[in-house]
Amino acid sequence: MTLSSVATATSSQSALTASQQSVRIKVSSLDKVYPSPQGDVVAVEKVSFDVRQGEFVALLGPSGCGKSTILNMVAGLLPRTGGDIRIDQDAVTLGQVNRKVGYVFQRDTVFPWRTVEANIGYGLEIAGVAKAQRGPKVEQAITKAGLTGFGKSFPRMLSGGMRQRVALMRTLIMEPEILLMDEPFGALDTHTKLEMHKTLLEIWERERQTVLFVTHDLGEALTLASRIILLSARPGRLKEDFEVPFSRPRDAVSLRETKEFGELYTHIWHSLGEEFRRTKAE
Ligand SMILES: Nc1ncnc2c1ncn2[C@@H]1O[C@H](COP(=O)(O)OP(=O)(O)O)[C@@H](O)[C@H]1O
Numbered sequence: 434m435t436l437s438s439v440a441t442a443t444s445s446q447s448a449l450t451a452s453q454q455s456v457r458i459k460v461s462s463l464d465k466v467y468p469s470p471q472g473d474v475v476a477v478e479k480v481s482f483d484v485r486q487g488e489f490v491a492l493l494g495p496s497g498c499g500k501s502t503i504l505n506m507v508a509g510l511l512p513r514t515g516g517d518i519r520i521d522q523d524a525v526t527l528g529q530v531n532r533k534v535g536y537v538f539q540r541d542t543v544f545p546w547r548t549v550e551a552n553i554g555y556g557l558e559i560a561g562v563a564k565a566q567r568g569p570k571v572e573q574a575i576t577k578a579g580l581t582g583f584g585k586s587f588p589r590m591l592s593g594g595m596r597q598r599v600a601l602m603r604t605l606i607m608e609p610e611i612l613l614m615d616e617p618f619g620a621l622d623t624h625t626k627l628e629m630h631k632t633l634l635e636i637w638e639r640e641r642q643t644v645l646f647v648t649h650d651l652g653e654a655l656t657l658a659s660r661i662i663l664l665s666a667r668p669g670r671l672k673e674d675f676e677v678p679f680s681r682p683r684d685a686v687s688l689r690e691t692k693e694f695g696e697l698y699t700h701i702w703h704s705l706g707e708e709f710r711r712t713k714a715e
C-alpha cells in the first residue's frame with residue numbers, strides 16, 4: 434500500500450472515530466510573547482489544536498520553536514499572552530492544579546534523598562493515601578516500569594533511564610487522565626530511549642491516557658503518537674497535522690524497520706527539515 438492510500442484509508446476511519454470522541458484539550462489562537470531587555474520574543478503565534486479523548490498527540494518542532502512554552506501554558510504553569518486553553522471545557526487558569534492532569538518533565542525530577550519506592554509513592558503520600566494502601570500500588574508501578582528489585586535503591590544508584598522511569602511512574606501512579614510530557618526521554622542515549630518507548634507504549638496501549646507529548650525527534654513522534662502536530666521554527670505556528678496510521682500494539686524496534694515508517698518519516702522530514710534549517714539560519 435502506498436503512503437497516500439494508507440493516509441486516505443485512515444483519514445476516513447479517523448474522521449468517524451474523531452467525531453465520536455470528546456475533546457479533552459482545546460487550544461485556540463494561543464500567543465506567547467516573552468518580554469526581554471533586547472525586545473519582545475514572540476515564542477508562540479496563533480496556535481490552535483484539539484486533543485481528543487485517548488489520543489496520543491506529539492507536538493513536534495525544532496528546538497526553540499515554543500514547544501515547552503505551549504505545554505507549560507496548557508499545564509497552567511505559565512501565563513499566556515493571548516488565546517484560550519480549555520481542559521474538558523474548563524478554562525485553564527494560571528497556578529491552578531488540575532488533578533486530571535499529570536506532567537513529566539525533560540529532566541528527571543526525582544528526589545535524591547528518597548528511595549525509588551518513596552519517590553514513586555510521593556504523590557499518593559501528599560494526597561494523604563495511607564501507607565498500607567500505597568504499598569501495593571507502588572509495587573505494581575515498580576513492576577510496570579521494569580524496576581523490580583530496585584524499590585529500596587536511591588536515585589544515585591540508578592542509570593539515567595531508570596531515574597526517568599521513576600519520574601514517569603511517580604506521575605502515572607496518580608492515574609492522570611491527561612498526560613503532558615516534555616521531551617521526557619530527551620537526555621537519554623538512543624538505546625535507553627528505545628527501551629523507554631517500549632515501556633511507554635505498553636502502558637499507554639493498555640491504559641489509553643490522553644497524551645500531549647513534546648519532542649524534536651521525528652522517529653520518537655512516529656513511534657509513539659497517533660497524530661503529529663508539526664510546529665514551525667520560532668515563532669511557533671501550527672504548520673501541519675499528520676495522522677500516524679500504524680497499527681497497535683506497536684513494537685518500538687521493528688516498527689522502525691517497516692516501509693510505512695520509512696515513507697512517513699521521509700514525508701514529514703521534508704517539512705520538519707525546512708524548520709530546522711530556518712532555526713539554524715537565525
Ligand atoms: N523566560 C523566557 N524569556 C525570554 N525568552 C524565552 C523564555 N523562555 C523561552 N524563551 C524563548 O522562547 C522560545 C521558545 O522556547 P521553548 O518553548 O523553550 O522552546 P522549545 O521547547 O521548543 O525548545 C525560544 O526562543 C526561547 O529562547
Ligand SMILES: [Mg+2]
Pocket residue numbers: 500501502615616
Ligand atoms: Mg523545550
